[in-house]
Amino acid sequence: MRAPILSLILLTGVSACVLGHRGVVALEADYPLAGIDAIRLELPDTPLTIVGSPTATSLSLSGYWSAVGGSQQIAADNVTAPALDFARDGRFAILSAIIPLAARDLVDLELTDFTMPADRDLEIWSGLGDIQVAHVEGNISIDLDAGHIEVFGGAGGVGVRTGAGDLEIISTGNVSGSTRSGQIHVVQEGVGGGDIVMSALYGDIDVELAADANLDLQIAAGGDIRVQTSTVSTVTSRRFVREVGNGAVKIWLEAPYGRVTVRLREQAAP
Amino acid sequence: MVNEEFGKGAGMLLGAATLGLGAWALRASRDPLDFSAPDLASTTFGGEAIQAVGFGLLTGGLQLLWAAQVMDAYAGAAGITRPNPRYGHRLALQVTRMATVAYRAGDPAADFYPDWGISLMAQPYRRLSVGLGDLGVHPGDGRTSVQGGPRIHYRFLERGRVWIGAGVGAVLQGTVARATAASARNRAFSAIPYGQLDLRLFILDRWSLDLVPRVSVPLGTRFYGGDRALPSHALTFELGTGVGVYF
Incomplete structure (x- = not known):
């Protein structure tokens, strides 16, 4: 009698699993942004690709909700339980998701298209998911637990943080950012003159400047520090401090366990 | 080794170290950036499920081996070669980790779902126990779950050190x-009704190692720690590992 019972126990042990179903439902929304200067996104963890359009007057998005359920009907119920909420507060708006507690941790949001007017400020709070923002020229602020961040734009300034992931920023504005673990690449567009303040605890920093007049260079790195512009050229390590011109442009870089490179951006051929 | 059983001691130590390092390596190999890219659409389910199964088996094995070596060391020091399980105990206290591997919405698409709980079972008649099981608290992301519930248990086989x-x-x-x-x-x-089998191996008179396969169906969302939850009506097969003490 014992052998069949032990066999049953072992069989159940190796097949410890859960049976159920998945559900998916498409999502599409459009929120007019007349009178709104700044938008904050407080969405469930999702990768985001946000494109700014000079002709857009509203925030448009599409994607899908997915959910799990013990039966097809429950999966269908769960996938329709959450809803997006667009709340206005003066010239500020917050886009968030309202998820009933009974469906929490059972649903997931994936946005595939996201466009907004190019001149608005944008703030994103998220946990996990790569974020790309392109052609949004207001202020861009991103706070992320894990995921790569790419920003192309942000003339009004860029401030980004990720716990784990690379930062790739191409901007004409002031740029500040940090990653605990990842590489940082910053390219200064336009005529230059914006501050760049970056830190990567475990990773390298590579900065391409548009101009090298009036720099306040303060660099600390665990590995090599290489600075090569028309006014400063050095290869050193640990710490490098130098002021060029009136020193009005901060280039403050910190990579305790990485290398730092600062160079002039290669100009496109005429 | 303290009891001058060097072979057994070294084997248990090496086994525990291997299981612990294996579990740590599996968990450390899980990079959150693996789940951050767009359009994964749960395509990584297979690899994640295998990793979760491996983690569950390694940590469950480690838990049992660790408890076994403590009990065995005591048995060796006290000169107990054959335990005499307490058939007539009045109260049993069990600490058990019920665990399964389940699907998730989004990415990662599969994960390991552990549920630690304490059971207090009284034995009013020989072989029959009633009491409270699965007492525990699960702190989650912005939520806290408290649980526990009634259980009735019958011991239908007692053979030497095995129940x-x-x-x-x-x-x-x-x-x-x-x-x-x-x-x-x-x-x-x-409410999560369940039925379970229960294998207990005694190394000491009052202490057992427990292996508990269980089938359950949650009526309502079942929350675990962290950001894990199982949906209503999801047929769930779990394997429990733990220790019991008898008074």
Whole structure:
């Protein structure tokens, strides 16, 4: 009698699993942004690709909700339980998701298209998911637990943080950012003159400047520090401090366990 | 080794170290950036499920081996070669980790779902126990779940140091969530009826190692720690590992 019972126990042990179903439902929304200067996104963890359009007057998005359920009907119920909420507060708006507690941790949001007017400020709070923002020229602020961040734009300034992931920023504005673990690449567009303040605890920093007049260079790195512009050229390590011109442009870089490179951006051929 | 059983001691030590390092390596190899890219659409389910199964087996094995070596060391020091399980105990206290591998919405698409709990079972008649099982608290992301529920258990086989029994019960779970914009309701309740087998191996008279396969169906969302939850009506097969002490 014992052998069949032990066999049953072992069989159940190796097949410890859960049976159920998945559900998916498409999502599409459009929120007019007349009178709104700044938008904050407080969405469930999702990768985001946000494109700014000079002709857009509203925030448009599409994607899908997915959910799990013990039966097809429950999966269908769960996938329709959450809803997006667009709340206005003066010239500020917050886009968030309202998820009933009974469906929490059972649903997931994936946005595939996201466009907004190019001149608005944008703030994103998220946990996990790569974020790309392109052609949004207001202020861009991103706070992320894990995921790569790419920003192309942000003339009004860029401030980004990720716990784990690379930062790739191409901007004409002031740029500040940090990653605990990842590489940082910053390219200064336009005529230059914006501050760049970056830190990567475990990773390298590579900065391409548009101009090298009036720099306040303060660099600390665990590995090599290489600075090569028309006014400063050095290869050193640990710490490098130098002021060029009136020193009005901060280039403050910190990579305790990485290398730092600062160079002039290669100009496109005429 | 303290009892001058060097071979057994070294084997247990090496086994525990291997299981612990294996579990740590599996967990450390899990990079959150693997799940951050767009359009994964749960395509990584297979690899994640295998990793979760491996983690569960390694940590479950480590838990049992660690408890076994402590009991065995005591048995060796006390000169106990054949334990005499306490058939007539009045009260049993068990600490058990019920565990399964389940699907998730989004990415990662599969994960390991552990549920640590304490059971207090009285034995009013020989072989028959009643009491409270699965007592525990699960702190989650902005929510906390408290659970416990009745269980009745019958021991149908007693042979030497091995007991085998079966039980039925229900876990009653209440969850309170911090009021945020992301939660429309901030309270939830679920009942999780279950049936289970129960294998107990005694190394000492009052202490057992427990292996508990269980089948359950949550009626309502079942919350675990962290950001894990199982949906209502999801047929769940779990394997419990733990220790019991008898008074």
